[in-house]
Amino acid sequence: MSEKIKLLLNTFTKDEDRTVSARFMASDEVKKARSFHESFKEYEVTPLVALDSLAERLNLKGIYVKDESYRFGLNAFKVLGGSYAMGSYLAQKVGKDISELPYDKMVSEEVRKAAGDVTFVTATDGNHGRGVAWTANRLKQKSVVYMPKGSSEIRLKNIQAEGADASITDMNYDDAVRLAAKYADEHNGLVVQDTAWEGYTDIPTWIMQGYATMALEAKEQLKSLGVERPTHIFIQAGVGSLAGAVQGFFAMEYPDDVPVTTVVEPDEAACYYLSAKEGKMSSVGGDMQTIMAGLACGEPNRLGFDIIKNYSTAFLSCPDYVAADGMRVLGNPVGTDTRVISGESGAVTLGALYRIMTDESYAEYRKNLKLDENSRVLLFSTEGDTDPKKYREIVWLGHDSELLQELKER
Structure with a gap:
């Protein structure tokens, strides 16, 4: 286990008015997204777990984990973004604000007739595609889902079970995104992707606002525990939409005392760590073999990048055993x-x-991140055991390099 966690402090030049990058994550927009989510009968607030005993052992004031394995019965948070984007698109199509179209009205015969048939298209490692397929099914529309090579067959079957036309490609994630865009262009479909490019910003904006439903929930749950605000947030990044959404929301909520926020990535797909190292938005190519399939994304989302550049404290590049450690610690409290x-x-x-x-070799990291006995750390467990077989193999068999290499190559 020679690989180490690598840390880079944020040395990006901040925008003169950095709040501009995060204004679309203000609470009024996020509350609108949550209201839409609440209109689904499956909606429930997911648990915020206070790990008091672990916090004491680690000499921290508190550790709080938002457990998204309960989200809409889909075992992951991703449906929050896709559903809000798809709903917002349909509302826009019929000339309404989404606040006027809760779920029951959106699937009414009148609205469906005005909106017409829509095919929602996306690329995914699993969780996002399942959320898009689930939402398309609920909205009585069609979905097409492309998955990068090496994707889990179990996750594929879960997407297909929601009625999607889904398949595993021979491409990496970023190329699968381009394939989804090509299909949508040729078949009059709509791409639902949480990354932005020229001429494509509305959908990723709505997705990020949808993701922030769980950040708003977490803020309210912390207050119910007597915690005014988290001092620290560790947030994982793929393209950076989740990380940007969480940072943007909390930055707008606490503009004078923004939590110390650390972006965490797999070392094989650490595009934000690389960007921090090079001082500009940079991409990682290749197969990006990592057990963290949901984070195996090499190209940053510009919307997320702008928030992360302006508000992050540091960037961590992590070997796979770090994720395996987290799975075991959380599973064995x-x-x-x-x-x-x-x-x-x-x-x-x-x-x-x-x-x-x-x-102790990370003592300098603790100092740089100001982690001590006064720290209250907020984390987001964005998925449960979405591949139960893989979960059990990692948790039961350990994090030795040979096992992880085998799992990465499957």
Whole structure:
């Protein structure tokens, strides 16, 4: 286990008025997204788990984990973004604001007739595609889903079970996104992707606002626990839409005291770490083999990047064993702490925090991130065991390099 967690402090030049990059994540926009989510009968607030015993062991004031394995019965948070974007698009198509079209009205015969038939198209490692397929099904529309090579067959079957035309390609994630865009262009479909490019910003904006429903929930849940604000947030990044959404929301909520925020990535797909190193938005290519399939994205989302550039404190590049550590620690709690079943992409932030707080070789990281006995750390476990077989192999068999290499290559 020679690979180490790597940390870079944020040295990007901030925008003169950095709030401009995050204004679309203001609470009034996020509350509109949550109201739409609340209109689905499947909506419930997901748990915020206070790991008090673990916090005491790590010499922290508190650790709070938002457990998204309960989200809409889909075992992951991604449906929050896709559903809000798809709903917003249909509302726009019929000349309404989404606040006027809760779920029941959106699927009414009158609105469906005005909107017409829509085919929603996306690329995904699994969770986002399942959310898009689920939402298309609920909205009585069609969906087409492309998955990058190496994607889980179980995740593919879960997407197909929602009625999607889904398949695994021989491409990496970013090329699968381009394939989805090509298909949508040729078949009059709509791409639902959480990354922006020229002429394509509305959908990723809505997706990020949808993601922030869980950030708004977390803020309210912290207050119910007597915590005014988190001092620290560790947030994972693929293209950076989730990280940007969470940072943008909390930056707008606490403009005078923004939480110390650390972006966490797999070392094989660390496009934000690379961007920080090079001082500009940069991309990672290749197959990006990592067990953290949901984070295996090499090209940043410009909307997320602008927020992250302006508000992040630091960037972490993490070997796969860090995610495996997090899965085991969450799944085998200390003292009276509640167990959290967290998948590879969901657990890496806890794994990184655990390593930094327990390994003396990371003492400088603790100092740079101002982690001490007064720190209240907020984490988001973005998925449960969306591939149960893979989850069990990692948790049961350990994090030795040979096993992880085998899992990455499957």
